[in-house]
Amino acid sequence: MRAVDIALKDLLQAFxxxxxxxxxxxxxxLITGILYLAFGGLSGRQAALPExxxxxxxxxxxxxxxVDLGSALVDYLADERMPDWLIVQAxxxxxxxxxxxxxxxxxxxxxxxxxxxxxxxxxxGDAALRVLHDPTKTVGPSLLRYLLGIFTGGVTGAGQALxxxxxxxxxxxxxxxxxxxxxxxxxxxxxxxxxxxxLNHGQNPALTFRRIDLPAGEESDLTRLLxxxxxxxxxxxxxxxxxxxxxxxxxxxxxxxxxxxxxxxxRKATIFSGKLAAVFLTAVVQGLILVGLSSxxxxxxxxxxxWVALALLGMAGAAAGFSLLVVAFVxxxxxxxxxxGGVLSVSGMLGGLMTAGFEGLxxxxxxxxxxxxxxxxxxxxxxxxxxxPLADAGTTVMVSLAFGAVLFTAGWLLLRRRFA
Numbered sequence: 001m002r003a004v005d006i007a008l009k010d011l012l013q014a015f016x017x018x019x020x021x022x023x024x025x026x027x028x029x030l031i032t033g034i035l036y037l038a039f040g041g042l043s044g045r046q047a048a049l050p051e052x053x054x055x056x057x058x059x060x061x062x063x064x065x066x067v068d069l070g071s072a073l074v075d076y077l078a079d080e081r082m083p084d085w086l087i088v089q090a091x092x093x094x095x096x097x098x099x100x101x102x103x104x105x106x107x108x109x110x111x112x113x114x115x116x117x118x119x120x121x122x123x124x125g126d127a128a129l130r131v132l133h134d135p136t137k138t139v140g141p142s143l144l145r146y147l148l149g150i151f152t153g154g155v156t157g158a159g160q161a162l163x164x165x166x167x168x169x170x171x172x173x174x175x176x177x178x179x180x181x182x183x184x185x186x187x188x189x190x191x192x193x194x195x196x197x198x199l200n201h202g203q204n205p206a207l208t209f210r211r212i213d214l215p216a217g218e219e220s221d222l223t224r225l226l227x228x229x230x231x232x233x234x235x236x237x238x239x240x241x242x243x244x245x246x247x248x249x250x251x252x253x254x255x256x257x258x259x260x261x262x263x264x265x266x267r268k269a270t271i272f273s274g275k276l277a278a279v280f281l282t283a284v285v286q287g288l289i290l291v292g293l294s295s296x297x298x299x300x301x302x303x304x305x306x307w308v309a310l311a312l313l314g315m316a317g318a319a320a321g322f323s324l325l326v327v328a329f330v331x332x333x334x335x336x337x338x339x340x341g342g343v344l345s346v347s348g349m350l351g352g353l354m355t356a357g358f359e360g361l362x363x364x365x366x367x368x369x370x371x372x373x374x375x376x377x378x379x380x381x382x383x384x385x386x387x388x389p390l391a392d393a394g395t396t397v398m399v400s401l402a403f404g405a406v407l408f409t410a411g412w413l414l415l416r417r418r419f420a
Contacts, residue, residue, distance in 0.1 A: 006274025007281060014245045014282045024241035024286050028233035029293055035226060036298050052140035053106045055091040062117035069117040076151055077110075086144075101132060108133035108144055120152065224385075227300045231381035232356030234290045235374050236348045238283050239319045243340050245282045246323035247333070249275055249415070254333035262419070272415065276408065279323050283316035300385075307384035310393045314380045314400030318373035321404030322347075324411030328418070351375040373403040 015021055056077060060070025078088040089106075091097035097109040111130040113119075129148055133141040165184050169176040176184075249272075252258035262268060291308060294300045302308050326343055330336045348354060351374030355361060369375035376399050383393045 004274065004277070006271060007277035010245055010248050010275055010278030011281050011285070013248065014241065014278070015285070020241070020244055024237055024244070025289055025293070028230070028237045028290060029297065031233055032226065032230045032294065032298060035229060050140075051085050051087060052108065052137070052144070053087045053089070054108045054110060054144060055089055055097040055100055055106045057091045057094050057097050057109065057111045059094075059114045060112045060116040061114045066117055069120055070112045073112060073116075073148075073151055077147065085140075098132070101134070104134065107137050107140055110144070110148070223299070226298060227302075227385050228356045228382065230290075230294050230298065230300055231378055231385065232353040234287065234294075234381065235315060235351075235377045236344070236353045238286050238290075238315055238377075239322060239348070239374060240344055241286045242279045242283045242316075242319035242323040243326055243344065245279045246275065246320075246327045247336055247340070248278070249327055250330060250333040250336055253419075258419075268416070268419065272412065276320055276324060280316050280320040283319045284312055287312045287315060302381070303384040303387045306390060307387060307393055310390070310397045311377075311380035311384045314397035315377040317397075317401040317404035318377050318407075319404070321407030321409075321411065322373050324415070325407040326411075328411040328414035347372050348374055352378060373400060373407065376400040376403060 014024075054077065056074050058070045058074055060068065062068045062070065074088070074090060077086075078090075082088070091100070091109070094109075094111055097106070097111075100106045101109050109130075109132045111132075113128065113130070116129075129152065131141065131145060131148070133144075166176045169180075249258065262271070291302055291312075295302060302311075326340060327336075330339050350368055351372035352361075352366070352369040353374050355365075356378060376396055380393065380396045380400060382388075383396060
């Protein structure tokens with residue numbers, strides 16, 4: 001029996017198991033896909049909020065001769081210069097608006113109370129708007145409340161204006177009585193109602209909404225973050241797939257088939273070489289699948305083939321050596337699951353796989369990363385994403401392979417003593 005025969009047998013077994021295939025390929029893509037959908041599809045060239053329909057019920061009953069702040073608020077929200085995604089319509093009654101909201105034909109309802117104008121124009125007064133919205137919506141309601149806050153906050157600023165006016169009146173010896181306060185508050189409210197539209201839709205608006213078109217070939221910060229997260233997930237689950245493949249040594253020992261292999265003409269070195277080759281090939285094939293599918297599904301650009309080939313080589317070599325050493329330390333196949341799960345999780349976290357893409361990490365943590373092979377495999381993929389100089393990528397690969405060689409040697413010595 002040749003080493004290549006053993007390698008092909010273990011390789012086929014690794015990808016024949018639906019569970020193992022799901023863990024090696026499905027889970028990393030699923031995790032990245034969830035983040036991709038959470039950010040609205042980062043590979044698209046445009047970003048825009050979905051349509052958000054708001055019904056406004058104006059119950060305001062302004063005092064005679066007073067400015068109608070309820071109508072002013074409706075006009076402010078319905079201004080044609082508001083972003084396209086915000087659609088504001090008036091509703092006759094609160095009951096009609098609630099029925100429309102419950103039918104999902106609107107995403108939010110704003111109810112203006114009867115004392116809205118009276119309360120806001122009263123010195124120190126305040127009025128509470130009622131905002132009801134679809135509980136599945138988060139961004140639209142937050143922005144709606146922000147817009148309402150701009151309007152009401154500006155109107156209630158009349159209190160500060162009255163305080164300033166009171167100081168001026170006190171200096172001149174004129175009493176700022178209730179009548180004068182009411183006149184000043186009314187004048188401020190009218191001024192603010194007239195200028196509110198320009199404050200938010202003029203040349204320097206308080207809040208702007210823009211659709212961003214990325215030039216061809218450019219990536220957003222979120223796309224870059226997604227690519228780094230995918231790189232971290234790929235390294236983690238490639239190491240998982242490699243250890244799972246290497247577990248065939250313990251599995252066959254548990255089932256008694258490994259002992260039968262040892263009595264064949266094939267030498268033990270040949271048998272273990274074949275199994276190590278299977279681990280290496282599993283990592284390469286798994287990496288190629290993840291690179292291809294992530295590029296297709298999420299638009300991640302991994303760089304040219306020289307960088308991808310170097311990153312694959314370094315990751316597969318480090319994963320193979322790491323897997324053999326981990327399996328050598330596991331005493332029994334039945335305890336392999338918990339032990340290997342813990343080792344992979346801890347080494348993955350300390351190797352920086354769970355924080356891939358995040359900047360500003362502590363220097364001490366980054367230094368700890370460097371003593372784990374996962375960190376160097378991840379660096380190879382980051383260099384592929386950046387199309388870093390090939391000399392730098394080559395150095396990273398050499399370090400990864402050196403890690404793999406050292407770990408393999410230690411694992412091989414332990415296994416040879418174990419199966420002597």
